[in-house]
Amino acid sequence: MVKTESVGEVNAGRDLRRGVALLRQAGSGFGGRGGASGTGRGLRGAVLALVCCALALVIGGAARAEDLSGGYFGLGDARGMRIEVEQGDPAGDPAGLFIDSNGAEARFGGAWVGGGIEAVLAFPDSQVFLRLDAAPSGLVAIALPLDEDGQPIERASREMTFLRDGLAPPAQPELYQPEPDRADRVVDPDVFLASYSFWSPEGVSRGFSAIGARYRTMMRLYPMVHADVLWKLCGADGRLASEQRGEALRGQGVECAELLGLVEDLQRSGRFGEWKAAAEAEGADFLAAVQCARGYIVKREVCGPAAQKTAAAAVSLRTVATAIQPFR
Structure with a gap:
């Protein structure tokens, strides 16, 4: 399994240039060394500065954190993926395990932010910023890959749905989504x-x-x-x-x-x-x-x-x- 950095609590408006510099400093620190909280704070500041608009709908309505402990399986384009939240009690620090559709694992330790969990996943050849929010019967996960310099790749961001273990998936195909209402939307x-x-x-x-x-x-x-x-x-x-x-x-x-x-x-x-x-x-x-x-x-x-x-x-x-x- 791959160990990751912790992501500390900071304000979303922290200076972007400082955050990007810290992202670059993080470089080889992912995957083998313990959590440097300063790097985590800078990382979150930089990422949130770039994705605040994408996250606003998810984060904005979260007035309180929920206990997210448990296992979840992916639906739609997240099928084959799995998330295990081992310490999902808002009273403590969140931790868990993310398994992608090819079986690659990344253990995470993160922070409660705006009612959800934020962390960084460190896979052998990539790093991904992850946010988890409670949704009916499961989780909504927003994943934002980071490039070789540790900078967010906005165009590659993904929103995925996970269902709690033990619940039956919907009758529609796993990848089903409602039809686009505008021609300028991107459809996978x-x-x-x-x-x-x-x-x-x-x-x-x-x-x-x-x-x-x-x-x-x-x-x-x-x-x-x-x-x-x-x-x-x-x-x-x-x-x-x-x-x-x-x-x-x-x-x-x-x-x-x-x-x-x-x-x-x-x-x-x-x-x-x-x-x-x-x-x-x-x-x-x-x-x-x-x-x-x-x-x-x-x-x-x-x-x-x-x-x-x-x-x-x-x-x-x-x-x-x-x-x-x-x-x-």
Whole structure:
């Protein structure tokens, strides 16, 4: 297990330059030496100065601390992760263990701040600022990676949900999230894959735009998934949907009228379940490829086969037209 520094109590408005300097001084001190409280105070000051806006909604309403002792398992994009809070009584110093989705462990000792726990996780090759707040039936965790100089990487921050041990997870897919209400939101591609079937056509259009060009292009390698997404896009209204359809249909050998008519026929004949089963089977392969590409999974037994399937798809020249041929 990897030992970490403690994070002391300080004001969120502590001078940022001093905090960044202390972050740099912390460098090699993580993972092997005891908690230097001065470094911890500077670290928290620097991190909070940069992420106060992101944390405001979580921290702001916490009038008192709750006992967070216990074990928690991750939901959604935190699946496979685990948090064990061993000393979660607000009367004492919090401590615990964080286990990521690849089994890497980091023990933490932190501080109670604004009703939640703040600490720094020191993994063998990275450091992560962590905040834990009580949520219905579990925890909300905000993780903010630190770069080699100990400075926060804001664009890589993540908010994750953990459920207390012994409780049943929700019936929706683990990665499910409500559809985006604006086109300018960022949507993780794995969240999109798990959720789009539950979204309105307009929500799918906004989500398809928000996953980024890289993953829209990657989706073309999985044409049954692409066909299922296109079917939703073809039913969406608005200029954004029109633009997304133009991009998604290019080179696929089909048009919206054909897709909409085919799915209507399948629904009427009772075969639409076969369509969805084919899309979901291909979607499982696509999801593994996406999560390996994003570094969320690094296990060879998962990413090796995913890479092979993606490479095979890249040379297969399959399109939506060929993928839906069995349903015509």
